[in-house]
Amino acid sequence: MVSRFRDTLNSGKFVITSEVAPPKGTNIDKMLHHIELLKDKVDAINVTDHQSSVMRFPSIGGCLAIKEQGGEPILQMTCRDRNRLALQAELLLAHTRGINNVLCLTGDAVPVGDHKEAKGVFDFDSVQLLSAIRSMESGQDMGGNSLDGSVEFCAGAIVTPEAQPIEPQLIKFEKKVEAGAEFFQTQAIYDLENFGKFMHYARQFPVKILAGIVLLSSARMAKYMNENVPGIFVPKELIDELANVPKEDMLAKGIEIAGRMIASLKKDAIADGVHIMAISKEEVVPDILAAAGL
Helix, strand or coil: CCCHHHHHHCCCCCEEEEEECCCCCCCCHHHHHHHHHHCCCCCEEEECCCHHHCCCCCHHHHHHHHHHCCCCEEEEEECCCCCHHHHHHHHHHHHHCCCCEEEEECCCCHHHCCCCCCCCCCCCCHHHHHHHHHHHHCCECCCCCECCCCCCCEEEEEECCCCCCCHHHHHHHHHHHHHCCCEEEEEECCCHHHHHHHHHHHCCCCCEEEEEEECCCCHHHHHHHHHHCCCCCCCHHHHHHHHCCCHHHHHHHHHHHHHHHHHHHHHCCCCCEEEEECCCCHHHHHHHHHHCCC
């Protein structure tokens, strides 16, 4: 099966992806609305997989909904919740249903979520999951057994360019490339000069890099991320820019900032594209794209 997303990555165009968050329950109306809103405006849509260790409707269910509505899904798979049997089985299912893209994640720690008594699995990490996908494409599972029908995926991973120290991230980045990652979606970046330094390093490798853009909806949110989210740094000037507008205008200012950053990334050819994370405000992604001139 052909991955439309892989073709887009290799086309040389500025690639745009976004994501939807599945509901905590069976009412998927809002998710379906967001899919309909985004499917013709972005090149592919991620469906988060129990993001922040919070139990939700599964990523594969959201991906099937995207397929049904004519969009291009990216299945997110975390190693936190499933062992190698379950991960490989889900890959078989995804392939048979025309889901051709997967983002491999190790997963957030269980204690940050809403089921603190749950047991994390972590049988694989994201590097091993990438290796499993490439093994299954050759017709063998991770036990060395032959498959009656193989799989094919455009597989990617994540990287955190703002991590301090950065060296452990670069080591794992190279391991992910060696394991078969074709694209990377980054953790949120706000310092374009620093991100440019990371991209100078990343350009050594035959992979596509999509810069992560998280919508800043308030100065308070920006400060919270600086204080509580490892690997994210929002410069003071952006926090001040948000703080200097009335509360009711902060979201519009955040959309303007995101659009401005995307426009700069594209104009200066810093990255191969962007991954827009509007966290609970997916309906404003078209406004962000408009602010970026896209």
